[in-house]
Amino acid sequence: MRIAVLRDYQSLSERAAALVSARIGKKPTAVLGLATGSTPLGLYRELVKAAQRGLVDFSGVTTFNLDEYYPIERESPQSYYYYMQQHFWGPLGICPGRAHIPDGRAGDIAGVCSDYEQKIMDAGGIDLQILGIGVNGHIGFNEPGAALSAKTHLASLSAETIAANSRFFEDRDAVPRRAISMGLGTIMKAREILLLASGSEKARAIGETVRGKLTTEVPASLLQAHPRVTVMVDRAAACCLR
DSSP states (O other), X not given: OEEEEESSHHHHHHHHHHHXXXXXXXXXXXXXXXXXXXXXXXXXXXXXXXXXXXXXXXXXXXXXXXXXXXXXXXXXXXXHHHHHIIXXXXXXXXXXXXEEOOXXXXXXXXXXXXXXXXXXXXXXOOSEEEEOOOTTSOBTTBOSSSOOOSSSEEEEOOHHHHHHHGGGSSSGGGSOSEEEEOOHHHHHTSSEEEEEEOSGGGHHHHHHHHHSOOBTTBGGGGGGGSSSEEEEEETGGGTTOO
């Protein structure tokens, strides 16, 4: 793992955007795996600004999102489809045929998961996977447990994740209890991974991810086995790395 500790959230977002832009510069048809939540927002803002200035071209880029709540309508302001449309796909004008996300409205879950895996393979695999991290060490919605799913699957959200995500909903009871998520095997197949974390509440999870043992109780720790991972954190999230 390569570790970069940045001064603050803005510096983190700018450095991450520079890395993503560089990868697209080398491969204009890059396939990106994308995360949602609070942490990547700064990265997406910086990428949109760079594209508007003509510094990076997303016209040939294909994207696959890590996850989506289930069940949820795409028009819901809490859906990750809506999030991506507002903060990334829409501002960049990414062609709908190149922007992929699990369907949180689907009835045939097994079919949706299988189809998502096939689409990733048909695209040539993910070149750069962007990840956030949960306070309990989850990535995507791969929650801590005795076993983890390798492929895209329907996941149950932990109580910690529901509590953390309740800030995006009217109240905790409104948070969906399940989500469709890429599995750890799918994530680990990405050629390169960029893990982002900001804030002291993520410090313990980052410390266990980078310095701890590989364990399914901290899903992000399995990233230690990947050959090309960059971890970017601000100073607050880095306090357990000392």
